[in-house]
Amino acid sequence: MHFLKTVIYVDDVEEVLDFYFQAFGLSAHSVTENGDYGELETGTVLLAFATHPVAQSQFKQTYIRSQPKQPALGFELTLGCENVSSSYDKAVAAGAEPLSAPSQKGIHTQAYVRAIEGTLIALVSECAS
Numbered sequence: 001m002h003f004l005k006t007v008i009y010v011d012d013v014e015e016v017l018d019f020y021f022q023a024f025g026l027s028a029h030s031v032t033e034n035g036d037y038g039e040l041e042t043g044t045v046l047l048a049f050a051t052h053p054v055a056q057s058q059f060k061q062t063y064i065r066s067q068p069k070q071p072a073l074g075f076e077l078t079l080g081c082e083n084v085s086s087s088y089d090k091a092v093a094a095g096a097e098p099l100s101a102p103s104q105k106g107i108h109t110q111a112y113v114r115a116i117e118g119t120l121i122a123l124v125s126e127c128a129s
Contacts, residue, residue: 003045004045004046005039005045005046005047005048006045006046006047006048006077007048007049007050008047008048008049008050008117008119009049009050009051009052009054009055009063009065009066010049010050010051010052010117011051011052011117012051013031013035013036013037013038013049013050013051014031014035014038015116016038016049016115016116016117017031017038017040017049019094019095019096019115019116019117020040020047020115021040022094022095023090023091023094023095023096023113023115024079024087024090024091024121026040026041026042026047027040027041028040028041029041029046036050036051036053036054037049037050037051037054038050042079047077049117052065066117066118067118068114068116068117068118069118070118072114072118072119072120073118073119075120076112076119076120076121076122077119077120077121077122078121078122078123078124079121079122079123079124080124080125081123081124081125082125083125084102084109084110084111084123084124084125085102085109085111087111087123088101088102088111088113088123091113091121091123092113095116096113096114096115096116096121097113097114098113099112099113099114099120100112102123108124108125109124109125110122110123110124110125111123
């Protein structure tokens with residue numbers, strides 16, 4: 001068994017795909033014709049987005065819709081980058097909510113932002129940036 005992808009449910013797939021391209025440089029791998037599902041190429045594992053109605057139709061009573069302005073759900077995505085400071089600035093300029101400015105944590109530099117759909121994003125480098 002191996003990990004294939006993560007799917008995050010959102011209001012507007014195309015808007016979120018555009019945000020992830022503008023903020024993090026991740027390009028769309030595929031998008032359905034009706035725009036209710038799309039995938040980003042991350043280099044190893046796919047990051048996918050689908051609309052809330054897709055989730056509601058599959059999971060019915062076990063699905064709780066995330067809200068971008070409510071407290072974040074209990075997970076984060078971690079993106080590796082060469083320069084955490086410039087990546088953080090680019091993400092914030094694209095509309096990410098700044099949560100924690102770049103700082104040194106041992107051998108890592110890290111920062112946190114919240115994406116437009118509410119996902120917590122850690123930006124991490126193994127060297128000082």
